[in-house]
Amino acid sequence: MHNPLFFVTLFLYFAATMGFIMHMVTLRKDAEKAATWVLAGGFAVHTLSIAVRWWNAGHVPMVVMRETLSFLAWAIIAGFLFLQFTAKIKSLGAFLTPLATAIMGWASSMSGEIRPLPPALQSLWLPVHAAVCLMAYAIFFLSFVLSVMYLIQERQIKKKRLRGMFQRLPSLEGLDFMGYRCIMTGFVLLTVGIFTGSVWAEQAWGSYWSWDPKETWSLITWFLYAAILHQRFAVGWRGRRAAYLTIVAFSALLFTFLGVNLLLPGAHSYAKF
Amino acid sequence: MQSSKGNRGSRTDQILLIGVNHKTAPVEMREKLALKECNPPPLEIFHSLPGCREVMFLSTCNRVEVVAVGNGDGGEVSASILDAWLQKSGLNAGACSQNLYIHRGEEAIRHVFRVAASLDSMVVGEPQILGQLKDAYRDAVEAKATGSILNRLLEKAFTIAKRIRTQTAIASHAVSISYAAVELAKKIFGDLRGKSVMLIGAGEMAELAAQHLMTNGVNRIVVANRTLSRAVELAKQFNGEAISLEEVDQALEDIDIVISSTGAPDVVITKEQVKRAMGPRYHRLLFFIDIAVPRDIDKGVEEVENVYLYDIDDLKSVVEENTAKREREARKAERIIDEEVIKFLSWMETLDVVPVIQGLQAKGEEIRQKEMARSLKALKGLSDKEMKAVETLTRSIVQKLLHDPVVTLKREGSSKDEGRLLLDSAKRLFKLD
Incomplete structure (x- = not known):
């Protein structure tokens, strides 16, 4: 079944993206304001579309790839809107919404057919484990975007190019601090995600940890983020170095999320493309 | 003239x-x-x-x-x-x-x-x-x-x-050196509240920059000078602390912004010094503003991670660029003004029309009153209702008659040359003034 709400969402996200890009180019405040509200509207429709899908399928829509990507985009936009109305990071929208829209676009190209839930997934742990993990991914995604912005702005200031991007991007310390807060939050969620997964694994498969590729890569990712936080507390790694590390950790996360499903067979490969 | x-x-x-x-x-x-x-x-x-x-x-x-x-x-x-x-x-x-x-x-x-x-x-x-x-x-x-x-x-x-x-x-856009320095500090640190600044050496421009930083939220100031007495004097002015040049190393470990403007012939702060300070300061960002000629801060400092160095030439080029930007914006402003001048002039021109229209209406009303008074003598014994009808009748005749001239005056009376002609004709035709 094609969900029309899904495409309305996609359209509104796209319109918002255009607005944020226009704001970045022309610095017109009204463009940003309009884009934020269009995005908020898209988010509301998106929420509704997820609820409708949940109702129709009878189980939480985080099983097949299309659903997973859609929920991920939803969580990213939720995080962004939260920041937009609280901490407001200049130009973040222009960097973040194109990517979130692309994720939605990708999801829309996949089959929207509702399949019965495999018996192994018929558990209350499914919504908890999947939602927590995906929210962690979304927040790490935010920290990744903030790091990219940091590196651009850092280069502008170091090279004394005080035009264009310099004016449009926020301060270094602001980006660094917000990135760090995202990593903290994401890390807590990822820890909870791995923990719930392991409890669920014990119930479903009879063992807490079986070195399934998804588990292994999650652990690698977890260690990378742990390292970022540790270095920050212990020796004060921040700024450029922290931004690079964040990008490395995010690549590992990307592999955990997508690469494992694509390349490595294992117990987690329900989410077929 | x-x-x-x-x-x-x-x-x-x-x-x-x-x-x-x-x-x-x-x-x-x-x-x-x-x-x-x-x-x-x-x-x-x-x-x-x-x-x-x-x-x-x-x-x-x-x-x-x-x-x-x-x-x-x-x-x-x-x-x-x-x-x-x-x-x-x-x-x-x-x-x-x-x-x-x-x-x-x-x-x-x-x-x-x-x-x-x-x-x-x-x-x-x-x-x-x-x-x-x-x-x-x-x-x-x-x-x-x-x-x-x-x-x-x-x-x-x-x-x-x-x-x-x-x-x-x-x-x-900032068009002075000291404002440009503040603008940069804001792009590095965001909020300047709770940040600290160190002045090495003194000078008008350095003091001005420090002053601007403080009005933007910097709340701690340290003054270092070759002669401690001068440092103490300056520190008092800014309500800060005075230190000697030997203590600069230690101060680098927790200061956020350094403004240097000594008259020293050699560098006052070396790359090694800064590198050593980065560990103890937990790699927090450090911003050097070097406004001394010759320069006080080793150019190599720039290569240290999380350290930013702007010297007087860098700041000058920022200011020049901003000045050029202002000039471009000024041209936009001139266009807005051209537009408004035209609007104002056309308002001014209506000033001549208004008295003519008022004169015209006053004259009409005057004639009506006079004629009414005269005719009423012959029309004794009218009921109130009939009186009212006569009032309305005369008033509407005057209004209908004057309607077109008034509209034309309003529309064309404030145009440049024809307007003047029209106003003069109206005055002559109706014997106004």
Whole structure:
């Protein structure tokens, strides 16, 4: 079944993206304001579309790839809107919404057919484990975007190019601090995600940890983020170095999320493309 | 004298502007023309001149100007203002004829708008002038020296200034070294509250930069100097701490911004020093502003991670670029002003139409009243209802008759040449005045 709400969402996200890009180019405040509200509207429709899908399928829509990507985009936009109305990071929208829209676009190209839930997934742990993990991914995604912005702005200031991007991007310390807060939050969620997964694994498969590729890569990712936080507390790694590390950790996360499903067979490969 | 050709204002009253500014006259002459100690005050002197209907006197350190509304074409009034002014200021006409500008009508309006929008300022876009203009206007209003034309001119000038500030980026780029330094610090640290600054050496520019940083939230200041007594003195001025040059190493471990401006021939801070400080400071960002010539801070410092170094040349190029930006924005502002001058002129021209229309209507009403009074003698014994009907009848005849001339006057009476002809014809046809 094609969900029309899904495409309305996609359209509104796209319109918002255009607005944020226009704001970045022309610095017109009204463009940003309009884009934020269009995005908020898209988010509301998106929420509704997820609820409708949940109702129709009878189980939480985080099983097949299309659903997973859609929920991920939803969580990213939720995080962004939260920041937009609280901490407001200049130009973040222009960097973040194109990517979130692309994720939605990708999801829309996949089959929207509702399949019965495999018996192994018929558990209350499914919504908890999947939602927590995906929210962690979304927040790490935010920290990744903030790091990219940091590196651009850092280069502008170091090279004394005080035009264009310099004016449009926020301060270094602001980006660094917000990135760090995202990593903290994401890390807590990822820890909870791995923990719930392991409890669920014990119930479903009879063992807490079986070195399934998804588990292994999650652990690698977890260690990378742990390292970022540790270095920050212990020796004060921040700024450029922290931004690079964040990008490395995010690549590992990307592999955990997508690469494992694509390349490595294992117990987690329900989410077929 | 630089007299302007623009002469398109009202036909009965003319806006005049006479003055000098930082570009046309030396400061000594501006001081004399400011009439600081003059009694009676300049506003009173000018307002009492024959034919001078409205007047305002603006005196700042960069300009002294009289804005007035004179009757007729304003020529006589402007001459008498000038005479009175020069006489009171003790200058002779020959000596300053090159320095004074006299604008009438369109040019005077444009000048007032440009001054308000800070396009005529020494530093284009600096906003102080607007406040000074508001003060001058308030003084004139309090002295009851203004009327409908100056009131409208100044109110317009203030709205235009505001419009230009919001619609162009004329004032949004720092055009001095110390402001540029603050702008950069904000891009590095975001909020400057809770940050600390160290001054190494002293100097006007360094102190100014420190001052700006503090007004933007920096709350701790450390002053290092070769001679400790000088450091103590400066520290007292900023309410900060004084340290000797030997203690700079330690201070680098927790300071966020360093402004250096010593007269030392060699570098005062080396790359090694900074590198050593980074560990203990947990790699927090560090911003060096080197305004000394020759430079105080080793160029290699830039290569240290999380450290940013801007020297005087870097800051100068920022300022130059921003100045160029302001000039581009100023051109946008000029277009806004052109537009508003045209609007103002057409408002001024309606000023001539209004009395003609009023005269026409008054005359109609007068005739009606007179004729009614005469006819009513013959129409005794009318009931109230019938009386009312006669009232309505006569009134509507007058109104219908005058309707088309009034509409035509409103529509065409304020156009440039035909308007004047039309107004004159109307006056002659209906024997107004």
